[in-house]
Amino acid sequence: MSSGYSSAPSVSHTSSDTDLNRIDSCDDGVDETSGNNGKSLNRTEKYTDKINNVRSFEYEQRMCGLSELVTSCLTSSKSSRQKSYDDDDGVEIEIVGTLKKSKSKKTKVLCPAHANIKKENPNISPFLKSSQFTDVPPTIRFYTKGTKVTKPTRKIQSRLAWCHNSLLPIVMRQTLSASHFTIVDESLFYIGYWGRHLKSAQYRALQPHQKVNHFPGAFHIGRKDRLWMHIRNMQERFEGEFDIMPFTYVLPTDRPELMKYLETDANRHVIIKPPASARGTGITVTRKPKDFPITATLVAQHYIERPLTINRAKFDLRLYAYVPTFEPLRVYIYDQGLVRFASVPYNPSVLSISNKYMHLTNYSINKLAEADGVANKPVPKWTLEHLWDHFDQLGVDRKKIQKQIEDVIVKAFICCEKPIREHMSRFLEQEFICYELFGIDIILDEDYKPWLLEVNISPSLHSGTPLDVSVKAPLAKDVLNLAGIYVPPSTDKLNTADYSCRPRNGSKSREQLIKEASWVAAYKEQLGVIDNRIFKRLTPEDTRALVEFEDELERTGDFKLVFPTAHTSHYQKYFAEPIYMNILLQQWQVAQEDDRSIGVNRLEQLCRQKHMQSDQEASF
Numbered sequence: 001m002s003s004g005y006s007s008a009p010s011v012s013h014t015s016s017d018t019d020l021n022r023i024d025s026c027d028d029g030v031d032e033t034s035g036n037n038g039k040s041l042n043r044t045e046k047y048t049d050k051i052n053n054v055r056s057f058e059y060e061q062r063m064c065g066l067s068e069l070v071t072s073c074l075t076s077s078k079s080s081r082q083k084s085y086d087d088d089d090g091v092e093i094e095i096v097g098t099l100k101k102s103k104s105k106k107t108k109v110l111c112p113a114h115a116n117i118k119k120e121n122p123n124i125s126p127f128l129k130s131s132q133f134t135d136v137p138p139t140i141r142f143y144t145k146g147t148k149v150t151k152p153t154r155k156i157q158s159r160l161a162w163c164h165n166s167l168l169p170i171v172m173r174q175t176l177s178a179s180h181f182t183i184v185d186e187s188l189f190y191i192g193y194w195g196r197h198l199k200s201a202q203y204r205a206l207q208p209h210q211k212v213n214h215f216p217g218a219f220h221i222g223r224k225d226r227l228w229m230h231i232r233n234m235q236e237r238f239e240g241e242f243d244i245m246p247f248t249y250v251l252p253t254d255r256p257e258l259m260k261y262l263e264t265d266a267n268r269h270v271i272i273k274p275p276a277s278a279r280g281t282g283i284t285v286t287r288k289p290k291d292f293p294i295t296a297t298l299v300a301q302h303y304i305e306r307p308l309t310i311n312r313a314k315f316d317l318r319l320y321a322y323v324p325t326f327e328p329l330r331v332y333i334y335d336q337g338l339v340r341f342a343s344v345p346y347n348p349s350v351l352s353i354s355n356k357y358m359h360l361t362n363y364s365i366n367k368l369a370e371a372d373g374v375a376n377k378p379v380p381k382w383t384l385e386h387l388w389d390h391f392d393q394l395g396v397d398r399k400k401i402q403k404q405i406e407d408v409i410v411k412a413f414i415c416c417e418k419p420i421r422e423h424m425s426r427f428l429e430q431e432f433i434c435y436e437l438f439g440i441d442i443i444l445d446e447d448y449k450p451w452l453l454e455v456n457i458s459p460s461l462h463s464g465t466p467l468d469v470s471v472k473a474p475l476a477k478d479v480l481n482l483a484g485i486y487v488p489p490s491t492d493k494l495n496t497a498d499y500s501c502r503p504r505n506g507s508k509s510r511e512q513l514i515k516e517a518s519w520v521a522a523y524k525e526q527l528g529v530i531d532n533r534i535f536k537r538l539t540p541e542d543t544r545a546l547v548e549f550e551d552e553l554e555r556t557g558d559f560k561l562v563f564p565t566a567h568t569s570h571y572q573k574y575f576a577e578p579i580y581m582n583i584l585l586q587q588w589q590v591a592q593e594d595d596r597s598i599g600v601n602r603l604e605q606l607c608r609q610k611h612m613q614s615d616q617e618a619s620f
Contacts, residue, residue, distance in 0.1 A: 124148045127179065129481075131551050132600060133607040139555065140487060142480040144473045145174035152180060156487050161188065165195030169461035171473040175480060191488055192480075197222075197457060203427045203434075209488035214457065215326065215434045217423025221416040222438075222457035224299045225250045225275040230415040238574065242415070244408045245452045246302040250275075252294050261302075262287050269353055270300040278456055285359045303359075304451060305348065308444040310390065312345040316361040317384065319440040320459065320475060321409055322482055322559055324552060325431055326421050328545065328581035331413050332482065332559040333406060336471050337384035342366060361443075381467055396448065405450045406562045409440055410571060412452055413563075418576040432548075435483045437475075478557030484548075509615040512541045516580035523578045528569075530583055532591050540615040543606050545581055546588060550600055566593035 127150040128138040140160075143149055151157070161184045162168075162176050172194055173183065184190055193212040203216045220226045228248040235242045249258040249270070262268050274282040275297055284291060285303060292300065307314050320334035343366040344358040352358055356365055366379040382390075391398045424431065439459025442450045461476060463469040508516075515537075523530055538546070553561065563571065564586045572578070572586060592599050606612070 124150050126150055127152050128487075129555065131547075132554065133547050133551070133604050135607055135610065135612070136547060136551065137486050139481075139484045139551075140179055142175050142477045143178045144477050145171075145178060147178050149178055149180065152487075159189070159191065159488055161190040161192075163190040163193040163195070165193065167195040167458065169194075169463070169472070169476070171461055171463050171469065171476045172480075174473070175476045192485060200423070200427045204429070206428075206433050208430060208433065209486070210433055211483055211485050212434055213436060215323075215420060215424060215436050216427040217420040218436060218457045219276075220419040220423070221412065221455050223275050224248070224273055224301075224454050225297065226419075227412070227416065227455060228299065230419065231412070234411070234415050234574065241574075242411060244411055246304060248302070249300040251292055251298045251300055252296070254300075255292055255294070258292060258300050259289065267305070267350060269303040269305075271303055273299050273301065273454075275299050278458070278460075281364075283356075283360060283362065283365075285353050285356070287353075301453075304443055304445055306446045307346070308446050308448060309346050310341070313380075314342040314346045314359065314361055315339055315443075316453065317387070317405075317440075317442040317444075318459070319384070319405070319409070319442060321413075321438045321440050322435070322479060323413065323438065324435050324482065324484075326417050326424065327431065327579060328585040329413060329417050329563065329579075330549070330552075330561065330585075331410055331563040332556065333409060333562050334475055334478070335384075335558040335560060336475070338363075338468075338471060339382035339384060339387045340366070341380050341382075343379040381465070383467065383471060401444070401448055401450065405442055408442065408450050408452050410563045410568070411574065412440075412455060414571060414574045435479075437479050474558060478559055481555045481557055482552065482559060484552060484555065508541055509539070511615065512539050515539055515542075519583065520578050520580050523583055528573055528578075530587050532587065534584060534587055535591070538602075538606065538611075540612050542584060543603060544612050545584065546599070547603050547607065547612070549585060549588075550596075550603060564589050566590050 125143055125147050126141060129141045130138045141149070152160070157180050160179070160181045162181045163186050164183045165186075168183070176183070176192075181192070191209055191211065193210065195213070197214045197218065198212065198216070200216045203212075206212060220230065228245065228250065231242055231245050232248075249255070249261075251258070258270065262270070269285050269287045272282075272284045272286060272291055277283075292298075309315070316339075318338040318340060320337060322332040322334070324330055324332075340361045340363045342358055342361050344355060346358060360366070363379065363381065388398045388402075391401070424434075428434065436457065437459060439456035441453040441456070443453055444450055461472045463472050519530070519534055562568075564582070566589045569586055569590065572582065575582065588599065
């Protein structure tokens, strides 16, 4: 392991060396122009499909308890891997050939000297998704109901266990079933969990091979009182830049201010909500003092008096945001969503304010309108794409609205990321075992300005209608694919290749800590200015984070990355404190904007050199 590290540049230092401003300039000890045995990086593209299949075979053999197959026997034919999407990744194959022993004295290796690769039926979808990088294990692929998926070996299938939970939705069960998972009791071995938010202390018992769908501390964004508190703090720090949520009062503390607000105008109303409820539970629109308790905790939110309507009905949007990690923060938004309508035409009259079917858009409330006799047909529901098409017909700039919505969502997560990170540091050893899907509720006013209403940490994936299924079944599949779920290794040792490629937020090497401190200090001194010299020497931890990110981008499905992108550097100033990994990933995105292959090729070179395994002092 190299003991050197890249120090941050001084404030006054500028370099005329153009190589320092290219992402492929480095001091990693890697030959930039050739792969192993001096072969050109572009000479062996024809082997890509063969290598993908051999890697999947190698991984299955290791899962079956054989000595861990090393990749040295394949590197002579491996080139820097070009991006491969869904071509033949993970298709189960048959290797027919002679197995010979490696000359290595350290490890016994089973290596195919020559192989005939037999592909399965092309109508059957692959079970595994290969990584772009050497020595990074493949992830399990997930599909919607009815997809035929290659059946893995019995040894692997025995480890495909998902924890039973009463909140596990049908669309998720169907997706798991398609990829040969079995639902098991929580007392048994399992690798995945989707359900209620765990108690903070329960996260400490999670194992590195497990994946759960919540972060400890997510209540900081999921509770309406906490969310408003964090947004309010940002409004005070950045005046005029966080006007993203209707003004909110936390009761009973803010009761005097609320009463003063209502007394100044007889037409003003607020929406009363329990701080931790969902699906319309306990929501009322009122201005009556008797509805504002003196002891119970509630939130009172300014009512949007002039909402945008469609066919005279008030509506809101249910969007879905996915966060795989809070350090570095990454935010994805799903391409599809739901448009939920009130069941009675909107009337701004004060006399109608008590009509919940007019003023509330929660589907859980409005689905009862027909049975209650206030509507003569079921409440309508649209897909998000239907709404965009409607705006196109009206000549409304949908892209402008979409950008504004993305801005609201990114800012909401930045408001809450610090307390969530701090909570995670107390209860979570390794962040890679968590991921989370959030339900984002947005309302548009008559000027098409989006307002954040609330964030749900357990958004409903209930699919009671064909429209729900059309949105939520692909969503469930894409969430699990983005989560990057591995088949756990047959060994319990945490120093296997399966874990050496994961970011290690909890235990970092001395080299990593020095580099992070140096660059954070430089970032502060230079008032947020950074350049590509941060990539001059990529540490093993840098490499792990970037490899994870690049592979993640290959599994996005219908999710769109909205932070970080090449155009989100201006958000860095909003973070409560500069975080090295946020800075690294943001600059990586800027540098990669024109050509991702340069950075990906460099990461592949480091992976072939086993660079990610070189910081042995940073162990699990």
